[in-house]
Amino acid sequence: MSSAYQPDIVEKTAQDHWADARCFEVGEDPTREKFYCLTMFPYPSGKLHMGHVRVFTISDVFARFHRMQGKHVLQPMGWDAFGMPAENAAIQRGVPPAQWTYKNIDDMREQLKRLGYAYDWTREIATCRPEYYRWEQWLFTRMFKKGLVYRKNSVVNWDPVDQTVLANEQVIDGRGWRSDALVERREIPQWFMKITAYADELLEQLDDMPGWPESVKTMQRNWIGRSEGVELAFDVPGENDPLTVYTTRPDTLMGVTYMAVAAEHPLATRAAESNPQIAAFIKECTTSDAAEATLETMEKKGMPLGISATHPLTGEDVPLWVANFVLMSYGTGAVMAVPGHDERDWEFAKKHGIPIKQVIAPADGTEIDIQEAVFTDRGVLVNSGEYDGLSFDEAFDAIADHFEKTGRGGRTINYRLRDWGVSRQRYWGAPIPIIYCDDCDAVPVPENQLPVVLPENVEFTGVGSPLREMPEFYETVCPQCGKPARRETDTFDTFVESSWYFARYACPDSSEAMLDERAAYWTPVDQYTGGVEHAILHLLYSRFFQRVMRDEGLTDVSEPFTNLLTQGMVLKDGAKMSKAKGNTVDPQELIARYGADTVRLFMMFAAPPEQALEWSDEGVQGSFRFLKRFWNAVVEHAASGPVALLDVDLLNNEQKALRRKTHQTIGKISDDIGRRNSFNTAVAAAMELLNAVNKLKDESDGDRAVVHEALEAVVLMLSPIVPHICHVLWQELGHETPLIDQAWPDVDESALEADRIEIVVQVNGKLRARISVPADADREVIESLAVADDNVQRFIAGNDIRKVIVVPGRLVNIVV
């Protein structure tokens, strides 16, 4: 194959070999170190996009690199197959969601195969298959029995025209995407998983996860949001139950000048009965979507309820307000407000003429005017009676003690994290295995009746779930009492499927259990790669599910992913590439034109993996040109005859320099891929080495030997990134055994030694000269050579040398 580079032929040759030899199909081998390499599985939209190519290529580089390190590597692939796009397609084209999804899976599998990823396709999973989702239904019923799932009312976006629940994505500027009607918040009963039962464990374990990026751990810590505070009861005259609030600032208690409750709070509802203005305000509060970003950014509004609570320390009246920024589903649905020492309360008080009282003073004694500016720092208590002069900690303890002694509250740990609502009022998802009986309430479907199979041949109108129109689905009998009963028609949030698929790849065919002993061999995942947009939800739910499976006795593993790489988005025109925005680039065209290797190389070279990659059509050309140069360099070298054995003693300086470059590059690329995840600089280093090879004539025995060594190194080290061309070039270099079975190259330390090194000379921190010194020169020698330099003399002449800093191997800085 000594002609021009033809990617289609090269890539078919390599892929045929891997398929024929079943290179990537792996079983369990306890004698070898395993390496489980996984990518967040794709939604089968039907077309591969650049974000897919990026993440799959990153993962494939890991898989192939660790295989060359001698590890037993598993890299599976599957489909996150439930979700809204299938329903949208069904509405638009009249195709049942199942049919559309299976077709897409077939199409995308072919596209993936064309890219040459090292997948074990025998383990493929599709989450919409009953063999898969039966096990999450099973786990749900186990969680039900343990009290880890429960039902409660929760807010959804309600489209009053289409009479249906909308996803946040389906709400555009507060209106339903199809009806254009103003969306309302409405409460309906939904199933929840008690992730908060694991909040502490999920938080604490983050401190012991060195393989995760700090940013992701920080985001998860803040999301869980553990806080230590105090619960306080305020009596409301005429009410039986006190109004309980939670605060992390009990030291500001004496500064409370009003309280606020949510629109859905019983006190507000009661007040609305006799006051039409309040009723109207409450109605207005529910006319918005349920997204937190909407609630947090909308104008803070409130209205006095005309009643007061009693301050628990002073006995003074504290007026009650209803406000749109207090959420019923969050804590107790009521907050105490301290305008002097809370930003939002201060602004609200200013707007509504509510008194602002200073009860904290700066610890350093600075005078402040609380009417002019809010003071939110911790400080010393003032205007607080017996608590005056106390610090934050002292006041926290004194006030918490007081409430504990009087039985009116006390220390509490609070989490921002809320339980996971898993109910979706949608068709294309896994049925929630619950049966409602008039006598027995909600009863989980018995294990021997699982799975509850989702009917796949349905008429799909888009308004409401077809399951609700299918008596043959929902009509059943109660498993407990045998009376006619009704099956749950809601389905699971698709995050449920993606919270445990990583473990199922170990035993995808197990019909006896959710996981079997093969999972003990392969889990946890050693390297997990996926989009940074999943940094919180998917990764936190997976960490939760792993623990639920552990506590169910299915595994000993607590943390599902040992090392995590969150790859940045592929952007175009400054925004995430997405079908919705219509700014996608089709990888298929590029592959047809340049081959998979060029596309893989470009994705790895264009940006560091964790950063956003701004797409540009130019630059792909450059990657293709490099592969052609690479091809020609190897083919021409191989064509010019046999290579003499390398004899390092006979090398001239130029040849030694190339050898040094070769082994420096082996060291650099090993570190770049193996430790730094810095694939772009690994490619750059390989390019530099190839540029250096092309400068040598490749004629003498010594030339040919060092060129051969360098080319072998480049072929081996680029093979994780561009595996097809390297497969063929390895044969060109005269090897019988295929490249896929080769080990990663080693650094020859002796090749790195150099006689002389370059040192930079600065005067007052400004670069003035570069000098060449013997590699073993000591400080005095380096210093005297530096001072002797002509240009350095120009800048130090006539001045006293005050100080000389010598950084060995790097620079000299002369301070005058």
Added chain:
RNA sequence: GCCCGGGUGGCGGAAUUGGUAGACGCAGCGGACUUAAAAUCCGCUUUCCGAAAGGAAGUGCCGGUUCGAGUCCGGCCCCGGGCACCA
């Protein structure tokens, strides 16, 4: 609004532990080869001054620490991601 990132030539980016700013590539310019074009190869390419040697400025903005700051600290600005029903 809150949480997490990012900001370096015309462009993507490099600089790994505070020590040569701009590696590698794209685009551009000049040259070789060619009847010509494409492809390929060679050279130049941060800005300003200078024939050159060399000098000055320079990593979003303002300030600080240091012999030395893209890197550390304080305060801002802009862009991207997430915010619990997009996946």
